[in-house]
Amino acid sequence: MTLRAMTDEAGDIEMILGTRAVVEMLSGKWNVDILYLLATGTRRYSEVLYEVGEISKKTLTQTLRALERDGLVVRREIPGVVARVEYSLTPLGWSITEPLMAMYEWAARHLSAAGRYGERLAA
Amino acid sequence: MTLRAMTDEAGDIEMILGTRAVVEMLSGKWNVDILYLLATGTRRYSEVLYEVGEISKKTLTQTLRALERDGLVVRREIPGVVARVEYSLTPLGWSITEPLMAMYEWAARHLSAAGRYGERLAA
DNA sequence: CGGTATCCAGCCCGATACTG
DNA sequence: CAGTATCGGGCTGGATACCG
Numbered sequence: 001m002t003l004r005a006m007t008d009e010a011g012d013i014e015m016i017l018g019t020r021a022v023v024e025m026l027s028g029k030w031n032v033d034i035l036y037l038l039a040t041g042t043r044r045y046s047e048v049l050y051e052v053g054e055i056s057k058k059t060l061t062q063t064l065r066a067l068e069r070d071g072l073v074v075r076r077e078i079p080g081v082v083a084r085v086e087y088s089l090t091p092l093g094w095s096i097t098e099p100l101m102a103m104y105e106w107a108a109r110h111l112s113a114a115g116r117y118g119e120r121l122a123a
Numbered sequence: 124m125t126l127r128a129m130t131d132e133a134g135d136i137e138m139i140l141g142t143r144a145v146v147e148m149l150s151g152k153w154n155v156d157i158l159y160l161l162a163t164g165t166r167r168y169s170e171v172l173y174e175v176g177e178i179s180k181k182t183l184t185q186t187l188r189a190l191e192r193d194g195l196v197v198r199r200e201i202p203g204v205v206a207r208v209e210y211s212l213t214p215l216g217w218s219i220t221e222p223l224m225a226m227y228e229w230a231a232r233h234l235s236a237a238g239r240y241g242e243r244l245a246a
Numbered sequence: 247c248g249g250t251a252t253c254c255a256g257c258c259c260g261a262t263a264c265t266g
Numbered sequence: 267c268a269g270t271a272t273c274g275g276g277c278t279g280g281a282t283a284c285c286g
Contacts, residue, residue: 032146
């Protein structure tokens with residue numbers, strides 16, 4: 001669907017609000033990383049901490065809580081002697097991989113050729 | 124294309140970097156608004172200032188410069204007695220409306236049903 | 247193990263005032 | 267008209283230490 005066809009049937013304001021909402025859900029230094037990680041399977045807190053890299057525990061908790069509030073991630077406590085928590089994508093979380101793919105494909109077609117996102121983030 | 128098919132042929136790191144790059148280009152309070160505005164046609168600085176709403180001149184200039192550095196927007200000075208500058212989308216700027224549409228469509232399908240976009244969702 | 251509590255630096259963004 | 271200069275508040279994210 002094109003932008004033009006879109007603007008004909010949806011108010012520009014709704015488009016702005018909707019798009020902004022998605023961008024905000026994905027904004028933050030680690031949101032995309034965590035979403036992609038959980039898309040490869042459920043992880044425990046400490047696994048996310050280790051696999052994401054240099055993220056601090058505070059920031060990890062903050063980010064996971066935000067993703068949870070947005071309905072993209074579920075937090076599940078596993079009963080036991082020691083604390084054990086698992087995080088995984090919700091159906092909504094899975095569905096957002098579609099726009100995520102659209103973004104990646106766009107970047108691959110328009111940015112990677114120019115080597116334009118190599119310096120954006122050193123992970 | 125699915126996430127799974129994607130991860131098979133592209134490194135996870137490239138996916139993260141590419142997606143992050145797009146999110147960063149769109150992050151910021153006014154980026155999406157300005158992109159959608161310019162998608163409806165070229166505007167002068169003062170027109171953008173008025174049509175976007177409560178944005179300050181400083182922030183508008185900052186945002187336009189950032190979009191320009193990212194190659195999404197062109198700035199053109201029109202010779203004349205008084206200063207006059209026009210902003211419009213580049214081909215790259217036009218092309219990014221595709222992921223933008225993907226985000227809006229996702230929001231329309233998954234978020235608008237739950238009410239306002241500002242609200243959080245239940246899992 | 248899976249978090250909180252605290253402190254703190256940096257940046258994003260706005261308000262206001264001034265300029266070629 | 268299209269900015270820049272300056273000031274400052276608020277939020278984000280990291281460092282470190284502590285806890286059930």
